[in-house]
Each structure stands twice: as structure tokens, then as C-alpha cells.
Amino acid sequence: MKRGKKYIEAAKQIQRGNLYEKSEAISLVKKAAVAKFDETIEAHIRTGCDGRHADQQIRGAVVLPYGTGKTVRILVFAKDAKADEAQAAGADFVGGQELVPKIQNEGWLDxxxxxxxxxxxxxxxxxxxxxxxxxxxxxxxxGTVTMDVTKAINDIKAGKIEYRLDKTNIIHVPIGKASFTEEQLADNFQxxxxxxxxxxxxxxKGQFLKSVTLTSTMGPGIKINPMRLQ
Incomplete structure (x- = not known):
């Protein structure tokens, strides 16, 4: 894959194979985000789980103190009073049965x-x-199947993100934007x-966090020493 000049310059600051402390990694990932847009900073966490086993699945949600920097569009499936509640709480779209063909047949995924x-x-x-x-x-x-739609919407708008294992037992989660301060990114990450x-x-059993990498949308990966996090 051909890399641009900016990527190559940014990558020079990072020593391959080095395991960085959290604060240094966050400083480097911000410096490496040199695109013309506000890049997303992501954490990629490889665990010791084997997701093929039901008792080793990880799935949950957490509210990041400073949010993700992204405006999130929320669709709520509800009816009657709960539909009204969702509208009042600021859901972007609210509906029921009538949305099924729109999503299924028309490919609506806004x-x-x-x-x-x-x-x-x-x-x-x-x-x-x-x-x-x-x-x-x-x-x-x-927390996305709930009768308390107001709380669900407020949490998501405040920066609630979902984490789950992918097929390779890695969790991929955005922790903010390159425009965030190092302190904001550090708090969100922790x-x-x-x-x-x-x-x-x-x-x-054994080591739980196998590897932890921070990247920006267009930048190189920066590995954090996982032993210092657990």
C-alpha cells in the first residue's frame, strides 16, 4: 500500500516494536494525525478471550467523559407514549413497523x-x-433495549459507546478526535x-489485555504496554 508523505513523516516519530506508556502514546497519536480533517482516535484492544465460547464473550457500553466528538444519529423503535418520549428526548428518527421495508428494501441506514x-x-x-x-x-x-428511552438517548448523546469482541477477539472503539486535548483523550481511554x-x-485465564494500539484515522498504530494498564 502506497503511503503519503505526511504518513511517512508521522511514522518516523514512532519506533516499531516499541511499547509506549499511555501518556506518550496519546501525545504521539495526536502528532501523527496530520490529515486536513479532524481525525478520529481509536483504541484497538486484543484480549485473551476466545469469542467462540459463550462464557468468554465481552459486550457492554460505557459513557466516555468527553464523548467521541461525533454527532450520533439515533433511531428509536417505539410506539404510543414511548414514541412521544423518544421524540421529546431528541431522537433523530422514531418509528415502528413502517420502517422495516424502508431499511430492508430501500437500504435506508442514515x-x-x-x-x-x-x-x-x-x-x-x-x-x-x-x-x-x-x-x-x-x-x-x-442498554439499547430499554423502556427508559430518555436515559438511553441522553447517554448516547453524552458519549456512550458500545464495545464488543470482533471475530478476531479484538475490540475496536473510538475514544475521541485529534482536536481533543491529551488529558481528554487520556480520560476517555482510561x-x-x-x-x-x-x-x-x-x-x-492468564494475561487478559494482550495488546493495545492507538491509531488516528490516517495515522500509524502506536502500541501501549498492556501490562501497565491491568
Whole structure:
């Protein structure tokens, strides 16, 4: 893959194979974000879990103190009073049965998070094939299947993010933007790490955090010493 001049210059600051302290990694990832837009800073955390086993799955949500810097569009599946409540709480889209063909047949996906009341999960379940692969299916563990739609919407708008293992047992999560201060990124990152460590399945033995890498959208990866985090 051909890399641009800016990427090559940024990569020179990072020693390959080096494991950095958290503060140094955050400083470097900000310096390496040299694109013309405000790059997203992401954490990629490889765990000792084997997601093929049900008792080693990790899935949850945490509110980052400074949010992600991204405006999140929320779709709520609800009816009657709960639909009115969702509108009042600031949901971007609210609906029910009528949205199924729009998503299924028209490919409408102008939203980032889906929240549903428990009584609407029968309707939402029909969209599993579309929403599931995109990580958009509401889930009680993530707080997106709930009767308290106001709290769900407020938390998401405040910077609540979902974390889960992918097929390679890695968790990929945004922790902010390159325009954030080092302190804001550090607080967001530590909040995420603390939540993941707390969610450690009892069945996982040995070292839990195998590798932790910070990257910006266009920048190189910077590895953090995982032993200093757990």
C-alpha cells in the first residue's frame, strides 16, 4: 500500500516494536494525525478471550467523559407514549413497523445507533440480517433495549459507546478526535480500559489485555504496554 508523505513523516516519530506508556502514546497519536480533517482516535484492544465460547464473550457500553466528538444519529423503535418520549428526548428518527421495508428494501441506514423498547424487538428482529452485520442490533447489555428511552438517548448523546469482541477477539472503539486535548483523550481511554477490565469473563485465564494500539484515522498504530494498564 502506497503511503503519503505526511504518513511517512508521522511514522518516523514512532519506533516499531516499541511499547509506549499511555501518556506518550496519546501525545504521539495526536502528532501523527496530520490529515486536513479532524481525525478520529481509536483504541484497538486484543484480549485473551476466545469469542467462540459463550462464557468468554465481552459486550457492554460505557459513557466516555468527553464523548467521541461525533454527532450520533439515533433511531428509536417505539410506539404510543414511548414514541412521544423518544421524540421529546431528541431522537433523530422514531418509528415502528413502517420502517422495516424502508431499511430492508430501500437500504435506508442514515443512523448510527438503534434503540428499541422490549415490546418492539419482534419488529426489530426481522431486520437482524441487515442490522446485525453492521453492529446496529439493539442489545440489553449495551442498554439499547430499554423502556427508559430518555436515559438511553441522553447517554448516547453524552458519549456512550458500545464495545464488543470482533471475530478476531479484538475490540475496536473510538475514544475521541485529534482536536481533543491529551488529558481528554487520556480520560476517555482510561474509562474505556477500566470498563473492559471490569467486564473480564471469569473463564479467561492468564494475561487478559494482550495488546493495545492507538491509531488516528490516517495515522500509524502506536502500541501501549498492556501490562501497565491491568
Amino acid at each position: 443512523f448510527d445507533v438503534v434503540v428499541a423498547t422490549p415490546d418492539m424487538m419482534g419488529v426489530v428482529g426481522r431486520l437482524g440480517r441487515v442490522l446485525g452485520p453492521k453492529g446496529l442490533m439493539p442489545n440489553p447489555k449495551a 474509562t474505556l480500559v477500566d470498563a473492559i477490565i471490569k467486564a473480564r469473563p471469569a473463564a479467561v
